[in-house]
Amino acid sequence: MVQTEAFVMLSAVLFVMGTLGVLVRRNAILVFMSVELMLNAANLSFVAFAKHWQNLDGHLFVFFVMTVAAAEVAVGLALIVTIFRSKQSIDIDELHQMEG
Amino acid sequence: MAQIVPLIILIPALGAFINTFWGSRLEERQSALVGIFASTGAFIVALLLFFNLMGNNYQEAVINPFFFDSWIRIPSAGVEIPWQMRVDTLSVTMMLVITGVGSLIHVYAMGYMHGDPRFSRFFTYLNMFLAFMLILVTGNNFLMLFVGWEGVGLSSYLLIGFWFDKAHGEGYRNANAARKAFIANRVGDFGLLMAIFLIFWTFGTLDFYKAAEVVNTHALTGAAASQNAGHGDEHGSDASHGAEDSHSTTEDGHASIIVLTGASLQETHGEATDAHGSESASEHGETDAHGASPDAPVYLNNDHIPTELLGVFGKAERMLAENATVQFGPFSLGIGAVITLITLFMLLGATGKSAQIPLFIWLPDAMAGPTPVSALIHAATMVTAGVYMMVRSNVLFHASDTTSFIVAIIGATTALMAGYIALGQWDIKKVLAYSTVSQLGFMVAAVGFQAYVPAMFHLVTHAFFKALLFLGSGSVIHGMEHGHHHMHDHHKNEAHHDGHEHDEHAIVEHDAFDPQDMRYMGGLARRMPLTYLTYLIGTLALAGIFPFAGFWSKDEILADAFLKGVEDGGLVGAGAFIALGMLLIAAGFTAFYMWRQMELVFYGDHRHDAAAHAPESAPSMILPLLVLAFFSLTIGFMNTPSGIGLAWIAGGAHRFADWIIVSVQHAHVGVFLPLLALVALSVGIGAILLARSIYGGGKAYVDGTDALQKTVFAPGFQLSSARLYWDEIYFALFITPFIRASKFFGITLDWNWWHDGFHHALRDLFNGFGRILARPIESGIIDATVLGVGRLATWVSSRMRRIQTGYVRTYAVVLLSGAILVIIALLIPLFQNGG
Numbered sequence A: 001m002v003q004t005e006a007f008v009m010l011s012a013v014l015f016v017m018g019t020l021g022v023l024v025r026r027n028a029i030l031v032f033m034s035v036e037l038m039l040n041a042a043n044l045s046f047v048a049f050a051k052h053w054q055n056l057d058g059h060l061f062v063f064f065v066m067t068v069a070a071a072e073v074a075v076g077l078a079l080i081v082t083i084f085r086s087k088q089s090i091d092i093d094e095l096h097q098m099e100g
Numbered sequence B: 001m002a003q004i005v006p007l008i009i010l011i012p013a014l015g016a017f018i019n020t021f022w023g024s025r026l027e028e029r030q031s032a033l034v035g036i037f038a039s040t041g042a043f044i045v046a047l048l049l050f051f052n053l054m055g056n057n058y059q060e061a062v063i064n065p066f067f068f069d070s071w072i073r074i075p076s077a078g079v080e081i082p083w084q085m086r087v088d089t090l091s092v093t094m095m096l097v098i099t100g101v102g103s104l105i106h107v108y109a110m111g112y113m114h115g116d117p118r119f120s121r122f123f124t125y126l127n128m129f130l131a132f133m134l135i136l137v138t139g140n141n142f143l144m145l146f147v148g149w150e151g152v153g154l155s156s157y158l159l160i161g162f163w164f165d166k167a168h169g170e171g172y173r174n175a176n177a178a179r180k181a182f183i184a185n186r187v188g189d190f191g192l193l194m195a196i197f198l199i200f201w202t203f204g205t206l207d208f209y210k211a212a213e214v215v216n217t218h219a220l221t222g223a224a225a226s227q228n229a230g231h232g233d234e235h236g237s238d239a240s241h242g243a244e245d246s247h248s249t250t251e252d253g254h255a256s257i258i259v260l261t262g263a264s265l266q267e268t269h270g271e272a273t274d275a276h277g278s279e280s281a282s283e284h285g286e287t288d289a290h291g292a293s294p295d296a297p298v299y300l301n302n303d304h305i306p307t308e309l310l311g312v313f314g315k316a317e318r319m320l321a322e323n324a325t326v327q328f329g330p331f332s333l334g335i336g337a338v339i340t341l342i343t344l345f346m347l348l349g350a351t352g353k354s355a356q357i358p359l360f361i362w363l364p365d366a367m368a369g370p371t372p373v374s375a376l377i378h379a380a381t382m383v384t385a386g387v388y389m390m391v392r393s394n395v396l397f398h399a400s401d402t403t404s405f406i407v408a409i410i411g412a413t414t415a416l417m418a419g420y421i422a423l424g425q426w427d428i429k430k431v432l433a434y435s436t437v438s439q440l441g442f443m444v445a446a447v448g449f450q451a452y453v454p455a456m457f458h459l460v461t462h463a464f465f466k467a468l469l470f471l472g473s474g475s476v477i478h479g480m481e482h483g484h485h486h487m488h489d490h491h492k493n494e495a496h497h498d499g500h501e502h503d504e505h506a507i508v509e510h511d512a513f514d515p516q517d518m519r520y521m522g523g524l525a526r527r528m529p530l531t532y533l534t535y536l537i538g539t540l541a542l543a544g545i546f547p548f549a550g551f552w553s554k555d556e557i558l559a560d561a562f563l564k565g566v567e568d569g570g571l572v573g574a575g576a577f578i579a580l581g582m583l584l585i586a587a588g589f590t591a592f593y594m595w596r597q598m599e600l601v602f603y604g605d606h607r608h609d610a611a612a613h614a615p616e617s618a619p620s621m622i623l624p625l626l627v628l629a630f631f632s633l634t635i636g637f638m639n640t641p642s643g644i645g646l647a648w649i650a651g652g653a654h655r656f657a658d659w660i661i662v663s664v665q666h667a668h669v670g671v672f673l674p675l676l677a678l679v680a681l682s683v684g685i686g687a688i689l690l691a692r693s694i695y696g697g698g699k700a701y702v703d704g705t706d707a708l709q710k711t712v713f714a715p716g717f718q719l720s721s722a723r724l725y726w727d728e729i730y731f732a733l734f735i736t737p738f739i740r741a742s743k744f745f746g747i748t749l750d751w752n753w754w755h756d757g758f759h760h761a762l763r764d765l766f767n768g769f770g771r772i773l774a775r776p777i778e779s780g781i782i783d784a785t786v787l788g789v790g791r792l793a794t795w796v797s798s799r800m801r802r803i804q805t806g807y808v809r810t811y812a813v814v815l816l817s818g819a820i821l822v823i824i825a826l827l828i829p830l831f832q833n834g835g
Helices: A004-024 A028-053 A057-087 B007-022 B028-055 B089-112 B119-138 B142-163 B170-203 B217-226 B245-250 B277-283 B312-322 B335-353 B362-368 B371-380 B382-392 B394-399 B401-422 B428-448 B452-492 B529-543 B549-567 B570-601 B619-639 B655-661 B674-695 B714-721 B723-803 B808-833
Strands: B061-063 B072-074 B079-081 B085-087 B325-328 B331-334
Touching (some): A004 B808, B028 B119, B089 B119, B089 B371, B089 B655, B119 B142, B119 B371, B142 B170, B142 B335, B142 B362, B142 B382, B170 B325, B170 B335, B325 B335, B331 B335, B335 B394, B362 B371, B371 B428, B371 B452, B382 B394, B382 B428, B382 B452, B394 B401, B401 B428, B401 B714, B428 B452, B428 B549, B428 B570, B452 B619, B529 B549, B529 B570, B529 B674, B549 B619, B570 B674, B619 B655, B714 B723
């Protein structure tokens, strides 16, 4: 069998890669992709522990997460389309009008 | 009878009241008639009282007027001062003189003040003066005397300054004279007030004599002897007041009591318990001292009256007999010393009111008032108030030899000094003013020799001939003023405006003509014959020429001075002789300056056109002159000495002395020393002849110099004319330092230091304090604190604002780090526990 630790480590690696992607990327779509990566890493972790503890709660939660991810992407992409219509660009570094 | 006594005050008061409120609406004639009727009404009352006294053997009466229940009453302090009026020979004498001469002067004033814009006010003041003077003389206690004293001082002030609104600055002169009179009198009033305080402290009462007291035992004994006394005791039906029979029974054969029949002397008892005889009646508003029943027993001395119920003089005699001491807090003084102190203070009061040294200076200046005022107040009546007071207090003065000596010296010195000053005066009224001071000195000196009858006699005679002289001088002044107007009419053909005002001409330039200056007069005997004649009579009376009034009265004073010098040895006797000498010289001066005045005014030739055109005065002014001249001729005969054959004129020798003695305990009938009288007469006649030789024949005043200035006496004349520099000395001694002191207090102390210095210091302190509060505290601390909070918030926010970069990635980093911190915080317990 594959050990649960391997799945958790994989989840962690994926999560970190997603985090770095969120922090580093300038393209908004790529940020979303990184956020999806983070969510999927969390999903993997849920499933791995569900298998480990032989509990279906983990699987259930993955359903919720996926639903939320999908909704969030829809909203996010709507936002990006709107921003692109006004700024002709999706570079997030250009969105700093609400600064102090 | 008793009811009419208060009228003597009420009638003049009513006259003053009417003239005050309705005087402006009345015509001149009506206003004057109100005043004259008031004055003559009072005179009629005085006459009735006089005849009453003549009829009942001079028995005095004490009246409580119906309108006063009790005047001052403080039971807890033992103060009981009733408004009681005293009708005895002394007060009736004063009443007659005041109202008699006063009425004549009212008539005179009607003519003199004609045309004055404040005519009715003048009569108001005159009547007010009468009312107060009558209060003064009818009072039975010292407080009423003081009320009248102050009141006549006020009236004098108002009347002297009556022309306060005269043009060309003369109004100020009159107002200053009035103020000077009031202030000089005030100094005297201090003396009298101190005397009253001492009297009250010492004797506990201010009444002269309570109703039951016998005043003069000797007079009554003499009267009893001259009547048909010698009966045993006869208990008449008890007198009108209840059960005093028991008392008269026990007095069987008492040596001091003689019962008189046929005499209307009242029985009185001094029991404290029963309602005191006359006082019970007096509580019901009247006293009848003229006995109800002719058989009433009579007391001839006060031995039966306990000391507490006596008046001031009775108590004084008792205390002197017992040699009592008076306590003043921790100090005590013998009664003799206390009485000396009291009489010295009274003397101070008398020097103020009766114009003696040192307070006489107001009287010459008081001539600024209208002539009727000078005649009434400053010759006949007000100035005699001091003499009256001293005669009334004869018991006290008799008890104090020290004071009597001082009084005599002051009186004689004043007489001499004033007589000397009168020699050099140019103003016709100033001569008379100083003459008044001099004659008052005679009266005061007489009191000093304890010659009370001559003092009163001289008071009465002097009132008549001095009033005559003043009214005569007023007539002369009026004539000169008229002549002045007519002169301008003649010379300039100006429209004759109603020229009775006393202002200077408004039409012509203000020339230096003074209608009172004798240097402009001369030859008026031809122009004003009646005035001249009456003035001559007054002059001779004043100079003491036989048989005019002044001769008799002046000689009695000189005789008493001589006798005092003979009786008392040592210092007192020497003082009396010195005083006699001074009085003789003063008498000489009197005759001299009066004849000088005659020469300057009436004889010779006129020295100014005004005198050439002076007309005789109106009948309303001449008539009083004639009446007064008649009295100046005849009044002396009421007190002729016994031994010379003139007693038939008045129906008896020394009638006046007998009359006065009843009320004045230590008076005695005057003695007549023919040799001394001859000396005085020759001094007088000699002085007149000397004056005639120097001033007569038209050389009275030539080339601007008085005739006396051409003789060897020129420096003496100069000094006299300068009035012995009394005013200048007073100014240097008192007034200038006083003004300087008040300026110091007012300007330096109050304004400069207190106001500018202290107040400004306060203000600066306040401002400084305010500034401290404003800047460092308000701005520095409070504002900084309050604003600082805001600035802190702003600064913090400006720093904190930088968190809001606007970059999404920044927010993401922060979010991540926060999450990591939370995870670590959650994991810490795990590491602590197990590792």
